[in-house]
Amino acid sequence: MTNNLARTGARAALLALAALTIGLCATVSVGAAPAAHAARRHSLHVNDTGHLHLTRKSGSTLYESGSASGSLPGSITAVFHTSVTKVTGTVTFHASRGSITMTAVGYPQSAGTVARFSGSIAVRSGTGAYRSALGSGSFSGTVNRRSWAVSVHAVANLTY
Numbered sequence: 111m112t113n114n115l116a117r118t119g120a121r122a123a124l125l126a127l128a129a130l131t132i133g134l135c136a137t138v139s140v141g142a143a144p145a146a147h148a149a150r151r152h153s154l155h156v157n158d159t160g161h162l163h164l165t166r167k168s169g170s171t172l173y174e175s176g177s178a179s180g181s182l183p184g185s186i187t188a189v190f191h192t193s194v195t196k197v198t199g200t201v202t203f204h205a206s207r208g209s210i211t212m213t214a215v216g217y218p219q220s221a222g223t224v225a226r227f228s229g230s231i232a233v234r235s236g237t238g239a240y241r242s243a244l245g246s247g248s249f250s251g252t253v254n255r256r257s258w259a260v261s262v263h264a265v266a267n268l269t270y
Contacts, residue, residue, distance in 0.1 A: 154268045156181040156247070162188065164258035172258060178203060188214075201231070208238020210268070214249070224254050233268060243270040 162176030172190045177183075182205045190199035195217065202211045216229030228250040236243035247266020253259070 152270050154181070154270070156264070156266050156268060158182060158264050160186050160251075160260070160262045160264070162186060162260040162262070167258075174258070174260060176260070190214075197227075197229075205240075208236055208240040210236040210240045210243050216249070223256060224252050226250070226252055231264065231266065233266075236270060240268075240270045243268055245269060 158178045158180035160176055160178045162174040164172060165175050166173045170192045172188075172192060174186075174188045174190065176186050178186050182203065184203055184205040186201060186203055188199055188201040190197050197214075197216045197218075199214050200211060201214050202209055210233055212231045212233045214229060214231045216227050219226040219228060228248065231247050231249060233243050233245040233247075235241075245266055245268040247264055249262050249264040251260060251262030253261075
C-alpha cells in the first residue's frame, strides 16, 4: 500500500509540476473583481515543458525541483501531497521577471513504472512583474515511479 501511495504521489507530483508550468500561462479567473481586472494590463499565453526530480520525500509528501523551457523559461519548485487517487500541491515557477505560485490537482491515468497523469492548475499569486497574477490552465505528463522524475507539458493564459 505504501509503495502504491508513493507511486501515485510521484505521478501527482509530475502533474503538479506540469500545472506549475501551465500556471505561468493560466487564464484569467472569471470570478476576479472588476478592480482587479482594471489593474491587470498584461496577458500571456504560456506553453511550457518542465522536467523535475525528487529532492526529498516525507511520508506521502514529495518535494521536487527542476527547470522549465518554452514561453517562460526558469526554475521550478514544488511540494505534492499524494494519495492513491489524487495528488494536490503547490508549484512555484521562478522566471527572470518574478515568480508565479499556483495550486495543482492531478490524477493518474496509468499504473506502470512510467505513469501518465493530467490535471488542472490555478494561479493565485506572484512576485515581481507577476505580483497580481491570476489564471488557470491544464497539464499532462509522465512520472517515473522508481526515481520520481517528472516530465510535464502545461498550457495556460495568465493576466498580471
